[in-house]
Amino acid sequence: MGTHTIIFTPTGLQATAEDGETVYEVGLKAGVDIQSICGGKGLCNRCQIEIDRGKHAKFKMDVTEDNYSKLSPTEKKAIHDGELPKGRRLSCRTKVRGNLVIDIPADSRERETSIQKKSTKFETKLNPAIRLYMVQLPIPTLEDNPSDGEALVKMLHDEHGLFVSPSHRMLIKLQGILRPSENKRTVIAVVRDGQVIIDVWPPSPFDLYGAAIDIGSTSIALYVFNLTTGEPVYETVAMNPQIRFGEDLMSRVSYIMMNKGGEVKLTAAIRTQIREMIAEAVKILELGDNQLLDVICVGNPIMHHLFIGANPIELGVAPFTLAIKDWVDIPAGQLDLGLSDMAQVSLFPLIGGHVGADTSAAYLTQIERMKGSSVLLVDIGTNAEIVLSHNGKVVAASSPTG
Structure with a gap:
């Protein structure tokens, strides 16, 4: 009985709850963004939460099943109907009996947190590990009748200078591509690291x-x-x-x-x-x-x-x-x-x-720039890393920032 502490993640917002209050009611008072188009009446099944059981040293909590109510009839029906995934609860039907750590899944949040992390372009030589090679295999005859896999490996060597080995999955798929179009026998080989044929496609405009x-x-x-x-x-x-x-x-x-x-x-x-x-x-x-x-x-x-x-x-x-x-x-x-x-x-x-x-x-x-006499690379995030290059020697260190 009495009051309990509720931690909502991923925001870290902390709220106080009276014994018997629903998680939805607690979240509403605390300004936690939980979806609910029915206003917490147990009709829409959108206010889903996940209760994080276990010891939480950071919050000095030990969350057990005794800290919240058992599944309600509404939740059991939602589970039966496939509307409430395993491990989730409805916040409007979950009553507080003790301290809780509650995670609000992304699909249950009313408003998403905005995180800005845009990429920056710079010039570099394109050298992907996976490449596409289009080859036309010869039509087999009684005198010259290699297997499909052998023919593909040979053509990749003769036309592109590759020494490759086929994968089992590719060989099975290759047969299905070649047989319906025996007279064309054109395929696109997907090659990893110039060594292994990992896939084959029929001729197509698709990119990797x-x-x-x-x-x-x-x-x-x-x-x-x-x-x-x-x-x-x-x-x-x-x-x-x-x-x-x-x-x-x-x-x-x-x-x-x-x-x-x-x-x-x-x-x-x-x-x-x-x-x-x-x-x-x-x-x-x-x-x-x-x-x-x-x-x-x-x-x-x-x-x-x-x-x-x-x-x-x-x-x-x-x-x-x-x-x-x-x-x-x-x-x-x-x-x-x-x-x-x-x-x-x-x-x-x-x-x-x-x-x-x-x-x-x-x-x-930044490796070319780091070849200077003294260059410092700094990455500041939740943790910070620094890399110092000085006269050909490179050292690195890290530290929490918060």
Whole structure:
């Protein structure tokens, strides 16, 4: 009984609730933007929330099932009808029984937070990892009858100087493209790193696309590029949903330390957000399933580790040992990002315990300027990194900014 403290994320807004008040009522008084076209009457099913159970060192809370009411008949019906996803509650039907940490999903917010993060163009040589090659295969005869795969590999070598190997998926698809048009036998080979044929297309005007993702502590930025022309065609930014587990990196590591399986929650949160951003980009650009095949990601070491599924707990204490430091290539299917199985996600190398892939990328873009006698590169975000180049020697350091 009495009053309880309610924390709303990702905004971090704190409110006081009377025992028995609904989360919707508390949010309304506190100015939290929760959608509801029925005014909290339990009719529209739009005021959805997620209750973050577990220990929250930052807020000095331990949120359990006893801190809120059980599912109401309205919520049970919404779940049965497929209108309330698993793990969510209706704020207008959830009563407060104790301290709570409440996340407002993006699709339940009345007004979106505006984050400005525009890209800046600069001249560079276009050299994508994936390229398209159009070849016409010879018509097989009794005297010269190579397999489809052999014929494609040979033509790519003879016409483009490539030494490639075919993938199993590509070979199966190639047969389906060639057989209906035996007399034409023209295909487009999609080749990665000049070595592996990852896909084949029938002749078409389609281009390949790639994405660059900056996974920041506070926001995530997605940029999509046409890999044929090098032109940026789409960009968007969203808040990092991990904020509900802690505003800064160390508080998120602390959450993992204090909650068994906490790293799984943080990994799922970041991947879900990125999957939604990619899906929106693909929809707006009207891309086919196999057109977005290359994704490059950067981020600080903790964001990097959580995205790939590595536990960052060692980065919470000295000597801040990394699980992995080098460049990483991961089949997109392993990350559940909604991309083609032929897509690949790559992550820039990390520099040190708290100097990450985002700093590596920033240094790469300015590497010619950094060759001067004394040059300082500064990246100020939720965390700050500096890179100092002096007479051929380069050193880097990082620090929280808040």
